[in-house]
Amino acid sequence: MRFRMIDRCRDAYSVRMMCHHLNVSPSGYYEWRGREPSERAVANRALLTRIKKLHADSDGVLGAPRICEELQYQGIPCGENRVARLMRINKLQGIPQKRRWKKKDSSQRPAGITNHLQRDFHADEQNTKWVTDITYIRTAEGWLYLCVVIDLHFGIVVGWSMSPRQTRDIVIQAVLMALWQRADRSPVILHSDRRCQFTSDEYQRFLTGHNLVSSMSAVGSCADNAACEGFFGMLKRERVNRRRYQTRTEARADVFDYIERFHNPRRRRRLEVNKQKDLSLTNLSEETGEIR
Secondary structure, three states: OHHHHHHHHOOOOOHHHHHHHHOOOHHHHHHHHOOOOOHHHHHHHHHHHHHHHHHHHOOOOOOHHHHHHHHHHOOOOOOHHHHHHHHHHOOOOOOOOOOOOOOOOOOOOOOOOEOOOOOOOOOOOOOOEEEEEEEEEEEOOEEEEEEEEEEOOOOEEEEEEEEOOOOHHHHHHHHHHHHHOOOOOOOEEEEEOOOHHHHOHHHHHHHHHOOEEEEEOOOOOHHHHHHHHHHHHHHHHHOHHHOOEOOHHHHHHHHHHHHHHHHHHHHHHHHHHHHHHHHHHHHHHHHHOOOO
16 A cells, blocks of 8 residues: 555655655555556546546436446446445546435325325336426426426336426326237236326326326325325436436437436346346245246
8 A cells, every 4th residue: 555655756855755655666666656556446447447438428427326236237346435436536426315305285186195105115016107297498488398298117217208388288298108018908006296297187187097096195295105206316417417408309308318318228228137046046046946
């Protein structure tokens, strides 16, 4: 460690002076400097190259946990602590998450509608629990509103729609996109907050006609729809807040890129990795005769 410190500062200070103050011999330093790099150092150098590429490809968004996840998906053995250490030494960092809740509209739930999720955002299968919400994106032309539908099975965005106005149509278009991707008409819980677009009679009839079970948050409780709020937080932290959109068209294109080329592929890779892990555990259980 002391030799590394001397090596980093050798252009600014005398080697002999630093050796004297750090209580090491100059001959020991020069011997250390002439050694071949260790296998670990070579491996770290190769790993750092991949880390820098992933960090640059994500536009500086990804931190150590998600970079480690991407590397493991690519078949590169590494630990999160090792990735974090290499990133810290090389002054690479992702964008930290900020937890901030906003108060929602307090419209009344339609008759017979309850909170079916009760903050249980886990889904064992696809197309069993969806969440939806609307957010806004600032452009030089004015606001652009985005509505998304997220499948709680690994958080993939299955439907989305954008419009200059916050109307029922933007919600219905997003849900329609999600419905087109559904394989059958099995009932799906669709959770939202209580803003007027979701409480309208037209929207509720639309859900009933497509075998969707309406679920709504409590008054002013953003945590009841935390999965959707979390996605909007990532979208704005990782993309929108780092841009200045001149037109709504520019914003649409960038949001599309984030959802379809960044967020959803990342979630699908995570889903694939988990399926492979489950398959490996199943095979192991069959070989050992144990019942999972």
